[in-house]
Amino acid sequence: MIKFGPGNLRIPKFERPVYIVAGGLTDFRKKYPEKNTCQLCTEALRMAVEENDLKVSAEEYRRSVNWCVYSQFADHFGDQLLAAAKVQDYLGFDPLGNVEIKTGGATGGSAVLAAAQAIASGYADCVPVIGWERMDEVSTKVGNSYIASAACKDFESELGWMYAAYYALMAQRYQHENEVPREALAKIACKNHEYACYSPYSQNPGHYTVEDILKNEIVSHPLSFLECCVMSVGAAVLLLADEETAYRMTDTPIKLSAICGGTHTLRTADRRNMPILLLPNENDATYREYFDGRRNEWPGFSSFLAARMAAYLAYHMAGIHDPVEDFDLLETHDAFTISDVQTYEDIGLRPYGRGREFIESGDAYYEGRLPTNLSGGLIGTMHAVGATGIFQIVEVLWQLQNKWDKFHADPERWTRYGKKKPDDFRSLQVKSPKRGCAISHAGTGSHVTCAILEKP
Amino acid sequence: MAIDWPSTQAEVFRENPLGILNAKTWSHYHSYGGWGRFFEGLRVGKLLATQCTNQQCGEHRLWLPPRCECPDCWHEMAWREAPTTGRIFTWSTVLYPGELFRLPPETSLISVEIDGVCTKLMSYLKDGKPEIGMPIKAVFNTKKPTNTILDLAWVPA
Numbered sequence: 184m185i186k187f188g189p190g191n192l193r194i195p196k197f198e199r200p201v202y203i204v205a206g207g208l209t210d211f212r213k214k215y216p217e218k219n220t221c222q223l224c225t226e227a228l229r230m231a232v233e234e235n236d237l238k239v240s241a242e243e244y245r246r247s248v249n250w251c252v253y254s255q256f257a258d259h260f261g262d263q264l265l266a267a268a269k270v271q272d273y274l275g276f277d278p279l280g281n282v283e284i285k286t287g288g289a290t291g292g293s294a295v296l297a298a299a300q301a302i303a304s305g306y307a308d309c310v311p312v313i314g315w316e317r318m319d320e321v322s323t324k325v326g327n328s329y330i331a332s333a334a335c336k337d338f339e340s341e342l343g344w345m346y347a348a349y350y351a352l353m354a355q356r357y358q359h360e361n362e363v364p365r366e367a368l369a370k371i372a373c374k375n376h377e378y379a380c381y382s383p384y385s386q387n388p389g390h391y392t393v394e395d396i397l398k399n400e401i402v403s404h405p406l407s408f409l410e411c412c413v414m415s416v417g418a419a420v421l422l423l424a425d426e427e428t429a430y431r432m433t434d435t436p437i438k439l440s441a442i443c444g445g446t447h448t449l450r451t452a453d454r455r456n457m458p459i460l461l462l463p464n465e466n467d468a469t470y471r472e473y474f475d476g477r478r479n480e481w482p483g484f485s486s487f488l489a490a491r492m493a494a495y496l497a498y499h500m501a502g503i504h505d506p507v508e509d510f511d512l513l514e515t516h517d518a519f520t521i522s523d524v525q526t527y528e529d530i531g532l533r534p535y536g537r538g539r540e541f542i543e544s545g546d547a548y549y550e551g552r553l554p555t556n557l558s559g560g561l562i563g564t565m566h567a568v569g570a571t572g573i574f575q576i577v578e579v580l581w582q583l584q585n586k587w588d589k590f591h592a593d594p595e596r597w598t599r600y601g602k603k604k605p606d607d608f609r610s611l612q613v614k615s616p617k618r619g620c621a622i623s624h625a626g627t628g629s630h631v632t633c634a635i636l637e638k639p
Numbered sequence: 640m641a642i643d644w645p646s647t648q649a650e651v652f653r654e655n656p657l658g659i660l661n662a663k664t665w666s667h668y669h670s671y672g673g674w675g676r677f678f679e680g681l682r683v684g685k686l687l688a689t690q691c692t693n694q695q696c697g698e699h700r701l702w703l704p705p706r707c708e709c710p711d712c713w714h715e716m717a718w719r720e721a722p723t724t725g726r727i728f729t730w731s732t733v734l735y736p737g738e739l740f741r742l743p744p745e746t747s748l749i750s751v752e753i754d755g756v757c758t759k760l761m762s763y764l765k766d767g768k769p770e771i772g773m774p775i776k777a778v779f780n781t782k783k784p785t786n787t788i789l790d791l792a793w794v795p796a
Contacts, residue, residue: 216653217656322738324738328739336669337674338788341739341788342748342761342762343737345733345735347735348733355730355731356729359729401734402734403732403733404731450758451750452758452761455698455757484728
């Protein structure tokens with residue numbers, strides 16, 4: 184769709200407020216043969232219900248649930264159709280109704296959206312959202328083919344069977360249009376690998392310099408291995424509820440003030456030129472000179488209309504005027520360094536063409552104006568696809584509940600996963616945060632959700 | 640009637656925790672449907688695109704990959720021969736392709752900008768070093784076609 188009709192940009196609304204009660208995770212690993220998928224989902228659910236000081240017992244929680252939402256990206260990987268039916272049975276939620284959501288990399292975000300819709304409409308009061316991915320049954324090379332099955336199989340997949348290559352095409356064009364130094368992209372990888380060092384859940388932590396990233400082996404020009412997300416096994420869970428149920432279960436529920444979705448063509452190739460959809464912190468003057476020089480179209484290969492659409496709806500729904508000012512922390516879907524810079528622009532952290540300034544200015548760091556991916560993100564911590572969008576919201580939730588230290592700093596958390604808490608550990612708990620945002624993203628921008636959480 | 644135990648076994652690749660190989664060896668019988676004409680065109684050296692025939696529709700540029708119905712008005716499209724020259728819009732040399740890739744590693748993938756076409760077809764460069772803006776022309780695998788998108792490639796013009 185290029186021209187918006189009056190109904191297309193309607194701002195979504197909830198008929199009643201939606202709250203998040205608690206979140207839980209497993210750790211994330213490249214291979215996790217010790218535990219099957221049902222075990223991983225049970226572990227994450229138990230953390231959410233039993234380790235968050237809820238005012239209800241696990242049994243009372245189980246008796247309160249009235250609808251379940253499951254989140255798994257690829258039946259290919261799990262090699263089990265109707266996996267949600269199996270997980271639901273092993274979690275003991277039969278015969279309650281459920282749905283399994285699938286929107287590629289944004290599956291987690293879409294699953295939370297589906298749960299929020301159920302609560303907001305009054306269909307349900309108490310909904311667990313359970314996401315996982317099991318990516319270790321095949322080699323990395325076959326795994327990349329499976330993921331590339333989420334490109335167009337008729338006209339694209341044969342060309343590379345590799346998603347990193349599709350992002351690399353965007354990276355080359357983005358750099359050509361915006362003359363972004365490689366160092367700016369590398370800094371994002373350094374930051375996220377470093378923050379992963381302070382997470383017991385992380386799969387790929389490391390202290391790297393910009394030079395390390397640039398010298399690292401190339402997957403597809405110009406992206407290096409350290410600039411690409413990991414492939415993970417693990418699970419993540421969120422407990423959503425209406426206001427009354429949420430306060431019955433916890434004294435620290437967090438309000439989900441908005442969660443909205445956007446889409447765009449599966450093939451990047453098919454994205455036609457259109458006027459830039461403006462966010463509340465932009466106007467026509469913002470882009471008066473944008474199309475000078477090497478840029479001749481929007482969204483082209485440099486921007487994600489799906490992300491812009493999701494942010495547009497969510498910002499209007501939650502009354503956000505300036506995301507850098509209004510949010511205290513952010514989780515982006517940093518599948519690749521390039522997609523992170525593109526997302527900075529799509530969600531209005533900087534105008535189009537100037538995304539690099541968000542990392543170069545220091546804004547994106549823990550000490551900065553809008554700490555981003557303190558979780559370690561997809562580059563440093565995890566990308567167990569169906570769990571990813573849920574994991575991001577869990578990390579934002581823990582920050583807003585002031586539970587980041589509880590779930591990261593306790594040495595017992597590290598021993599639980601066979602790790603030792605590092606000697607140079609530092610707390611990444613943001614001081615008194617009020618509002619956070621999480622972006623869940625699929626394909627080369629085929630689906631994106633934008634979730635906004637705030638302290639009530 | 641006594642049933643014999645299965646004559647084949649799943650190979651054990653690890654004992655603790657127990658892991659077995661689940662082999663998959665079958666094919667999918669995939670139909671291109673209405674897009675088949677595009678791939679038939681590649682076999683005979685033609686680049687076939689589609690164009691909306693609805694006069695009221697706002698989009699009259701060519702679609703490549705082709706579509707059978709116009710996404711803007713759902714009207715049927717007509718087949719047209721597309722220009723076989725274009726420019727490199729962007730490129731990437733893929734060093735670690737996925738399992739099913741049939742071209743050599745270090746093949747350069749390209750997105751092709753063609754005048755009069757509203758999309759930027761993904762393809763690959765068969766010869767030469769890619770650069771954004773570089774003029775290129777289409778070449779076709781007519782001798783022993785793979786019957787996939789790999790039957791179309793580009794070389795410097």
